[in-house]
Amino acid sequence: MSRIARWAWLTALLAACSASGLLAFLLSVSTSAQRGFFERHYVWLFWANVAMATVLLAVIVGTGVQLLLRVRRGRFGSRLLLKLAAIFAMVGLVPGVLTYAVSYQFVNRSIENWFDQRLAGALDAGLNLGRSTLDGLVADLGARTRSTAERWTDMQSTALGLERVREQLSAQSVALLGANGQVLVNVTGDTSTLLPERPRPSLLRQAHASGLVAQLEGLDDEATALQGQARVRAIALLPTLNLQLTGGDRYLMVVRQLPSQVVANALAVQAANAEYQQRALERDGLRRMVLGTLTLVLVLSVFAAVLLAVALGRQLAQPLLLLAEGVRQVAQGDLRAKPVFASRDELGGLTRSFADMTQQLADARALVQRSVSELESAHTHLQTILDNLTAGVIVFDAQRRIATVNPGTTRILRSPMSAYTGRLLEEVPGLSHLAQHIWQRFDQQPDEPGARDHWQDALEHPLDPQHTLTLLMRGATLPHDARLIVFDDISEVVSAQRSAAWAEVARRLAHEIKNPLTPIQLSAERLQHKLADKLEGTDQAMLIRAVGTIVNQVQAMKQLVNEFRDYARLPAVQLQALDLNALISEVLALYAQEQEQGRLRCVLASTLPAILGDATQLRQVIHNLVQNALDAVAERPDGHVLLSTEARHAPDGRALGVRLLLNDNGPGFAQQVLQRAFEPYVTTKVKGTGLGLAVVKKICDEHGARIRLSNLSNEDQPESVSIGAQVSISFSKLAPVQSPIQEPSQSA
Incomplete structure (x- = not known):
């Protein structure tokens, strides 16, 4: 089993165990849970369901997207996997949806039946009845206390008078209070309590404002109420007598204990109503929890179906997928070793044959790559040689277009020759004369077998009106009617050769001509010295002119010889x-x-x-x-x-x-x-x-x-x-x- 299949099965098992455990837990606490359990734990139970459902949905969506991407990319076997996934998903989804619908209706009806509306009405009626009874007791004690306060006399301010009032009102205790609530006189029928509880200032202020305040006490705490602490307290403002104008207000406080049966009935009705309301509040939470768990089970079933479809589909289509992936890789040029499906059936044999064929192709391509690498190395070596040649090299194709040039060509001809690759040499500005000479020399080559296929010639090529190059050109015919031109700029060489030739000429002239010049000059001057006195007139003048001419020309010849000598033999420089x-x-x-x-x-x-x-x-x-x-x-x-x-x-x-x-x-x-x-x-x-x-x-x-x-x-x-x-x-x-x-x- 592949790693993906193992991961899918482990994830499905974990999700199933988690969902089963959660359902068992909810079922166990749904009947025996304490009051308010679902309300207290609803948040984390809800988010637990949401988290589990989110994880399962994410896995399902991811698996579906992966399958769709495989189909869109045209991967072999992807449509088969998609079909299997859809079938298994429908197998899990249809029963799951039906079960979900039935369970949803059952849960709704069952939970609603748990809460009878007649019971709720009876509880409300009992609660209202208890409240009315207690309110009647409070109103009765208040009215009687007010009536007693209105007929109050000084004789009643004594302990004996208060005792009569307590008996008349059937009260537990009666007390006469001062303006600040201090107990002035108190009588009680309960010997365990000597002094009554002092009333709160707010009750005194209310009694002072309205003349009477009556309220029910002790029913808030069930334990206290059952111990006999439930009572009705009434405080009435006594009329002010003339003799007590300086004594402040006085109040009559009457406390009557509620009957234990009434208290028990009231507490029972109140507890039953509170418990019913609590259960009613938990009803929605219980419904949402159960429905959420049912939804989780539905997602789990679909999830398990999809994973099962993917796992089984991969097992069925794995050999074909391996073969299809190998074919795609070979089509893209990837000839690495291909995996073989470990089985003894025909599909396994097919994958092994394909792997052997791929290995043979890889060996053949490696051989071709070595040959290409050697060819490229030779081409790179040749190109390096051409790039470093000082001579210019131009290769023409069969249509006389420029195929290859080297940097030496651009340097010698002062023209961007690489920009004219694929064009005729005549199209390069300033090179039409050079092109005409080159093709004329190629056309002069004989076509007979055994004839020389190369030529050499020197050419004066004008770059511009001020510069002319002397080019030594060599041409050769290559296979497939290609032509090769190699040329050098020999302008400096020609100039140096001319300078060397002139230096040699100057040296020889200086040696051959300078020696006879001095005797010629001396001989002419001696003739003038010997014959000048012997001749007269025109003869003497002609002699003087002739000797002067000879001497002047000899001096000019000496100057010329000296210049040639200086040019031929310049002294070594002293830098x-x-x-x-x-x-x-x-x-x-x-x-x-x-x-x-x-x-x-x-x-x-x-x-x-x-x-x-x-x-x-x-x-x-x-x-x-x-x-x-x-x-x-x-x-x-x-x-x-x-x-x-x-x-x-x-x-x-x-x-x-x-x-x-x-x-x-x-x-x-x-x-x-x-x-x-x-x-x-x-x-x-x-x-x-x-x-x-x-x-x-x-x-x-x-x-x-x-x-x-x-x-x-x-x-x-x-x-x-x-x-x-x-x-x-x-x-x-x-x-x-x-x-x-x-x-x-x-x-x-």
Whole structure:
């Protein structure tokens, strides 16, 4: 038996025992209970019934809701369980309701018959008769006492006079009272009591107000009344005599004992009426208690029927429910070990076969999951490699749509390529030329078997009017007609190769050309010295012009060779802490005239951290940049050059670097120059060699600084400069705070 079935049977047994015990208790006390039992214990008896009924109803409702939820969810066997529960509930409910209806009518009629209306009328009539008799005795004694008081004389104020009055009134005692109720004279026929009980002040006030007060005493307590203490007391106000004007009011108090038979009859009638009224009050409580218990029995029967239906239904449908639950779990992908119904019939065998099949499915799925996990691990490994590649990777599907891109593609092409997944490369802004070149190279691949399925090519790709990338592209054809592109940005490599080639050319030129220049110059000067005195006229002038030309050209060649030598063999940098502002001020001292004319301005940051640099080489950088800027604005009447510095700080205030900016309002850089400005022999000057910016770039690289060239538009220009070029150098190597700042040398 399952845990739920055991719990249901234990709950039903407990409820049945509790209800049976309660019924037996009520039946035992219903006939032998003391007076007022049901009234005293009605509350807890009522709440005991309510509590028991509530528990049973809660269990019944919970069981019903559970069955309805199973039916709504479509659980297998739920409708069978619901049908069995309904059948058993009807089996318990119909007889229970019939028994309840018959018992209800029987209880109502039986309890009503216990209380006869004629008996109630007789008791009321006897009680009224006793009250009338007692009231007549009280009225008779009062009237006679009043009559005696009205005919009172001083002769009657003595003991002898009071004795005559007692005999006339057939009283137990007669007393003459003062104004405050004190006993002045007393006579009594009872020798056990010498002095009568002093009346209460309220009785005296009432007697004073109305002249007479009479009341019945001693019937409240049954024991006292049966001992002869029941009596009638009458107090009358005596008339005031002339001789006693100063003595205050006097009262005549007469006490007459009630006959014992009358007292006994009155008490018997009063007790019988009180007991009847008490029984009448308990009638409703008894009725409610019995009806509540009957209701509890009805609920108990339905409860037992429902629990029996659930328990038996589960036993009947348990194998099918196990099988249905297992099928549902397998349909949801749960292939854990399934329970088997412990029986040797066909249903038990079916559950065992199903459990074996589920285990086989679980083993097969575990194998598939391992294969998928290995595949995902390989895919993750490949994706990690792609994400960490500096090269760009693009995979196209058979329809030439972008299938996969890596972060290197976005970084190189400066375009959010991942946002264009599933679209053509031609749809990406600015990449139509690149797409055309890629598909042209793929179309040129031969289709013959054994032919190479990959290609490699270099391409100049313009990012914008100011920047052009040199891309080394490799393409390959994948299975299912997919295409793979891998490319690298080799712009820096090409620029470095060109710089290295120019450095080698400069070294060879400096070595091959410089040696014969001095002999040529000396030979020309010697010819002039030997022949100048021997020639005259036009011949002498021609000789002087020819020798001057040779000497000037030799000097120009020497300067060119020296520049090539400087570019090819720059000395190693000596990094020391220095103040960039001080170094700039030292160099700009050479341009005092330009500053006075307003063509050169300098705006330096007030607080600038020290950098690590070579003062000699940085002077050359500043000098070359300033000279180039001044040359660019030389032909403009309003030409301006602005040199400024600024510090870059982190959000926490920590210094990150120093930036040098040089702006001019000249014509700017030409597009062909801007793309290859740092290569040797690239210049727009008529007499320039194109080595200035190349040397500047090389020095910046040695310092770990970044130099950038750009053209400015109107909105980008600071202050009065309207249009021109900008050179920016960012220094990231800062000197330690404790390091002393090197003072710029004055020799430059």
